[in-house]
Amino acid sequence: MSSVADARPVRRSGYAPRGPGAGQLAGTGGLLRLALRRDRVLLPVWIAVVAGIVLAMPGSLEGFYGTAAERADAMASMNSNSSMRALYGPVFGDSIGALAAWRIGCYAGVLAAVMSLVIVVRHTREEEETGRQEMLSAAVVGRRAPLTAALLAAFVANASVALLIAAGLAGRGAGGALALGLGVGGVGMLFAGLAAVVAQCAESARLAKGITAGALGAAFALRAAGDAGTAGGSSALTWASPLGWQENLRAYAGERWWVLLVLGAAIVVQGCVAYGLAGRRDVGMGFLPPRPGPARGALATAGGLAWRLQRGALGAWTAAFLVAGVVFGGMASGAADIVGDNENARDIVERLGGRSGLTDAFLATMTGLFGMIAALYAVTSVLRLHAEETSQRAEPVLAGAVGRLRWAAGHLAVAFGGSVLLMAAAGLGLAVGHGEDAGAVLGACLAQLPAVWVLGGVTVLLAGAFPKAAPAAWGVVGVCLAIGWIGPVLELPGAVMDLSPFGHLPKLPGSAMSWPPLVLLTVIAAALVTAGLAGLRRRDMTG
Structure with a gap:
């Protein structure tokens, strides 16, 4: 005969009773x-x-x-x-x-x-x-x-x-x-x-x-x-x-x-x-079930999987950069009207964009802003690699004939190549909105890429060699954004401004082109990526 205790409802594991109350x-x-x-x-x-x-x-x-x-x-x-x-x-x-x-x-x-x-x-x-x-x-x-x-x-x-x-x-x-x-x-x-x-x-x-x-x-x-x-x-x-x-x-x-x-x-x-x-x-x-995939998969490479996972986000970022570029480009010609005769305001804008004409200084400020936002995309995209690992979705991929470096390369190609696409879209939008100097504006946007890649490289290093510290990449990019945004306004010392890779870039358009900083930042980014991939290759995937 069953006892009274046997008739009691079984409590769900890990949860207090479902009824109202402190439980x-x-x-x-x-x-x-x-x-x-x-x-x-x-x-x-x-x-x-x-x-x-x-x-x-x-x-x-x-x-x-x-x-x-x-x-x-x-x-x-x-x-x-x-x-x-x-x-x-x-x-x-x-x-x-x-x-x-x-x-x-x-x-x-x-x-x-x-x-x-x-x-x-x-x-x-x-x-x-x-x-x-x-x-x-x-x-x-x-x-x-x-x-x-x-x-x-x-x-x-x-x-x-x-x-x-x-x-x-x-x-x-x-x-x-x-x-x-x-x-x-x-x-x-x-x-x-x-x-x-x-x-x-x-x-x-x-x-x-x-x-x-x-x-x-x-x-x-x-x-x-x-x-x-x-x-x-x-x-x-x-x-x-x-x-x-x-x-x-x-x-x-x-x-x-x-x-x-x-x-x-x-x-x-x-x-x-x-x-x-x-x-x-x-x-x-959840209440929004995921869409089922095709009955027969069409992804043959790890790079194809990375592209499939990130193409939607990249498309949205690209469209936003293009539209924003058109808007800001349309404002460039009226930059002088915005600051009027206020010499202090004019000096601030020129410090943000370089000692050049006010319109060029405004465009240089906008290209720098786009570069810093593109760094957010690069960090987000690289951290997707870390998310695939921590959620254990990487294990089935690596269980096949896919090495760690080839798996990582797919996500990094989307991250670093995607930042090129974003800055090209921003440059195209600025050129369309401004209507002048299309080549100079596009070149100024692309000149931001080495700094973007440095912050992406820092993220690769953290995610690859020090996975538990990977979220700290947001802190690094946040500090760089704060320096680039409010540093010129507050006239911070040069030593502080130099902490951000964007502080080493030439102020384009308007200023003279300087290749050594771009080359040096690119080499630093490559070294950071190499170190991060070396760490990923040697450590356990569990971090």
Whole structure:
């Protein structure tokens, strides 16, 4: 005869009871501590970069516009220029704080959103994809504990950014500083919530990141389109974008605190949706099943597999570079109108782009910006090699007649060759938009490639020889981006500027061509790649 105990329902391994209550969140504290420990390097770098660029902006703008009259003229000039409104939005006030919020607020929100989506996907879908979540669930871990821990980690990061911004700018007005900090942190948490929802639907971390990043790009495009078409206010398109909500918080320009309620409500709704979905699926599964492949495979080489895995991302990056190049190229001829007669602003632009004509300096600044963004693609593409290894998808490939170097070469060809395609697309777009000096502009874009390859080589070295330190590649590229972005504005010492490979490139177009730095950077990149591949060949694939 069966006992009463035999009739009890069997509890699922690794999970607390499915009903409502504290059991659903069991183990959240431990998972949060684990997430913060794993991100103990990545998070401080992200927080420092996002907060640092905001805190550095008011001081640099004081060098641009030292008097109230200059600030008023700048406000009128920027609001009358549709291209500038598309890039940064309208200016709502002529104080230094208002100009800083206009100049950097939207981009700081974008960086906070990227930081947040990386954190949430890393500690939810990526954990499931690699099988680590199943191992952790062997302990007493509630069904919604991993999602809660990921959102709390994102909250810690965004709260730190908001606190640093509010404290650092409080001397220029506590209300405006608090509004700017909460706006940047709020946008970050909004996209953390979106990433949480997408992570429940997509079955791969790559797809989850891609969908969320696509939504962020759409939000920026909506805001840009709305602001470009409306002078002195915000259109319906602007209000359709979360970045438009942040803009309309109007830090240092008569704060609209009620906009925070809109942000908060959207975050709560997304959190409820994510929690609802998390309770209705199995670990490792999603609501968007992957498309089945063909009945008969057509991939004959490891390089073909690498191309198949990365061609979609490369196509999207290329299209974005081409469109952005056309937009910035169209602005080049009006560079003199943007800075007007302000000698300080003219000096800053020339420091960014070299001691040449203002139009050439503007184009040189844009080519440098494209180069730094292309470095992000190179790092992402090289790290795909590391992701294939850690997810154990590389093992079936290497089990056949494919050596490690041939397997790695396919991904590196896409990474380094893809960066060439991106810069060529940017150069073509700039040439089309500007309408002059097509060869010089294209050459200037291609001259950025050695620096891009150096950062790609650093990533190969870390992923190949020191796989546990591979995520540190984001810290390296983040430091280089920060130096290249705010270094000329703050007039950092030459020794600091030289830490970035982009600081050694000639400022083209406009300046004289210098081949030795390009050759030296290319040799350094080749040496880094060689060292990384040597490490990959000698070590265990488990890292």
